[in-house]
Amino acid sequence: MDIKELIRITEPSRLTPVTHSCRTLVCGGGIAGIAAAIAAAREGADVILLEREYGLGGMATLGLITIYLPLCDGEGRQISFGLAEELLRLSIKHGAEDSYPAAWLDGGTHEEKVKNRFLTRFNPHFFALAAEELLLSLGVRILYGTVACGVSKSSGGAISHVLIENKSGRSAIEVENVIDCTGDADVCTLAEAPTALYAAGNGLASWYYYLEENNPELKLKMFGLADLIPDREYDRTTHYDAGKVQTIAGARFSGVDGAELSEAVIAAHKSMFADILQSGVVPVRTSSIPLVRMSRRLSGAVTQDIDTDRKFLADSVGMTPDWRKRGPAFEISYRTLYTEKVPNLLAAGRCISVSDELWDVTRVIPPCAVTGEAAGTAAAMTNSFAALDITKLQTKLQSNGVKLHNG
Ligand SMILES: Cc1cc2nc3c(=O)[nH]c(=O)nc-3n(C[C@H](O)[C@H](O)[C@H](O)COP(=O)(O)OP(=O)(O)OC[C@H]3O[C@@H](n4cnc5c(N)ncnc54)[C@H](O)[C@@H]3O)c2cc1C
Structure with a gap:
């Protein structure tokens, strides 16, 4: 037996100061966290975004994954809209590194759009700095160098506080709701929400x-x-x-x-x-953070599978193409973002509730922005996610330019 299994210590009990309070706490400042914080702040929520590193963008910028995979289906049709498109534009606001999507941004023909997918390459520094500037302009409070390391729950099972650690030591943030954008479902795990691991694990990479x-x-x-x-x-x-x-x-x-x-x-x-x-x-x-594709995810109200390609989902909150091939388009179910076990918690980005096969589709940059936007918008509307009137959320998303359904 591993020695770690045998030895335990009892930590001294302590009084933890509550140093912050907000309506919506977004944990993790990758693409999903950026999108969630923008969406929630634009809907009027008081938002804190905490990020363990000292920069935004997660894998996309700190990991140097500087390829914004396509927003289109490879057959000339745009599939992901809203913040997925806005963030693509922001990523190249100060110039594309390569693959500027002229056919899509400057008005190309259908043939040109089929030939050149709606993707780009961006400079990670410009993107991270532009995202920070945008979030601050919306009033989002950013806490860098801060890790979410625990939660405290109310008697009804909702998260009342998220425990954090940073240079000041350990403290708590009082929250009305939380969006887990850590990529690895860290907050879901801390809150004892059901989660699942990617059994096949990850290969090594360092760009x-x-x-x-x-x-x-x-x-x-x-x-x-x-x-x-x-x-x-x-x-x-x-x-x-x-x-x-x-x-x-x-x-x-x-x-x-x-x-x-x-x-x-x-x-x-x-x-x-x-x-x-x-x-x-x-x-x-x-790369200054580990390059991880699929690790741990929420096991939410539904685990959406790859057989939902081109299927109508009544509770769709946005769509993603399949970056791996031309043709498929997936509507993303709202139920992939929440669990009834923790009423005021949502997941977004690469830790939403999808099967292993669909996970490889939903973990890349555009769908992370799509689910971040959906989660942030929902968080501004309610603290009880399973009870949210989905049509109200969909109407709001559509009024912000999100397309929900195929065809
Ligand atoms: C090798 C490789 C190649 C890839 N290639 C592409 C590609 O070409 N194009 C593409 O679109 N996608 C690609 N991807 C996938 C894509 O880059 C990521 O999956 C996507 O950017 C994930 O976004 P996210 O916001 O969900 O998570 P992340 O980018 O992982 O962001 C999570 C953030 O949360 C922070 N965090 C984590 N835990 C905590 C905590 N407990 N407290 C506080 N903060 C925390 C992290 O520091 C990080 O900033 C690739 C991935 C890999 C590994």
Whole structure:
């Protein structure tokens, strides 16, 4: 038996100060958290966004996953709207790194839209800074360097406080509702909501930007793993090594074990360092958070499956294409965002309640923005998510430009 299983200590009891209070607490400042906080703040909610790092964007910016996968279905039809599109535009407000979607943003023909999917590549710094500026302009309070590490619940099972730790030590935030955008369903777990793990685990990856000798062009190496669209619109670009993604040998990791995550990051660093030295390039920036695809998710009121492709869902809160192929379009059920077990908690982004097969579709940037927007909008309307009148939420989302249904 592992020694960790045997030894326990009793921590001294303590009085924890309540340092903040808000209507909606968004935990995690990745794409889902940014979208959730924008949506809730625009609907008038008093929002705090807490983020364990000192920058916004999560995997997309700090992890250098700087490819905004398509908003369209590959057949010339836009599928994801609302904040999914607004954030794509924001990501390239100060210039696209590559793959500027001219056919979509500057008025192209249907044929051009089929040929060039509605995707882009962005500069992670511009995107993170522009997102921060936008959130602050909406009155969102951002708490960086802050980890959600516990919850306190009322007798009815709702979360009354979220415990946080940062440079000031441990304190509590009084909340009316919470949106878990941690990517790994951390708050759902702390609140004892039902969750599920991705049994197959994650492969190692560590992306980096680099310069070659006598070449001023900054390049991105997608080292380890990459979500490349099979029909490869990317290949016409020169800014990164599309089609040459080098895998890293090593055990798969769950993404939710602290020691194991460090081992995974160190193993990925080791391979990346060898690759840099062997290629003779100069690294300019490396991923600064672990690259995790699917780890732990909410087990919500419904677990939506891949067989919902092009199906009408009466409680749809937005849509996503399948980045992996042309054709599919999924309406996303509101019930993937909540559980009846914790009435004032929602999940958004890569930890919503979907089957393993659909998870690979909903974990990428556009659907994370879609579910973030839906969650933030709902959080401004109620503290009891299972009881929310879905038509009111849908009307609000539609008035903000979200398209809910196919056809
Ligand atoms: C190798 C790889 C390649 C990929 N390629 C692409 C691609 O080409 N295009 C694409 O669109 N998508 C791609 N993805 C997926 C995509 O980047 C992410 O899944 C998506 O950005 C997730 O957004 P999110 O907001 O749900 O989660 P995250 O980006 O994971 O954000 C979660 C945030 O919460 C913070 N956090 C976590 N726990 C806590 C806590 N307890 N307290 C406070 N803060 C916390 C984290 O620091 C992070 O900022 C790829 C992913 C991987 C791993």
